[in-house]
Amino acid sequence: xxxxxxxxAKNREAAKVLRLRGRDTAAEELEDRADELESxxxxxxxxxxxxxxxxxxxx
Numbered sequence: 001x002x003x004x005x006x007x008x009a010k011n012r013e014a015a016k017v018l019r020l021r022g023r024d025t026a027a028e029e030l031e032d033r034a035d036e037l038e039s040x041x042x043x044x045x046x047x048x049x050x051x052x053x054x055x056x057x058x059x
Contacts, residue, residue: 011030
C-alpha cells in the first residue's frame with residue numbers, strides 16, 4: 001500500500017509540472033490515476049508477482 005501512496009504522490013507532482021507547461025489534459029489523466037491509486041480500487045501485486053518469478057527461475 002505504501003508503494004501505491006508513493007506513486008500517487010509522484011503522479012500529483014508530475015501533474016503540477018504538466019499544468020505549468022500547459023498540458024492540462026495530461027495533468028488531469030495523472031490526477032485521475034492518483035485518485036484511483038488512493039481509492040483502494042487498485043491492488044498492489046508486486047510482491048506476489050516477484051515471488052512467482054523467483055519460484056519459476058528456481059525450477
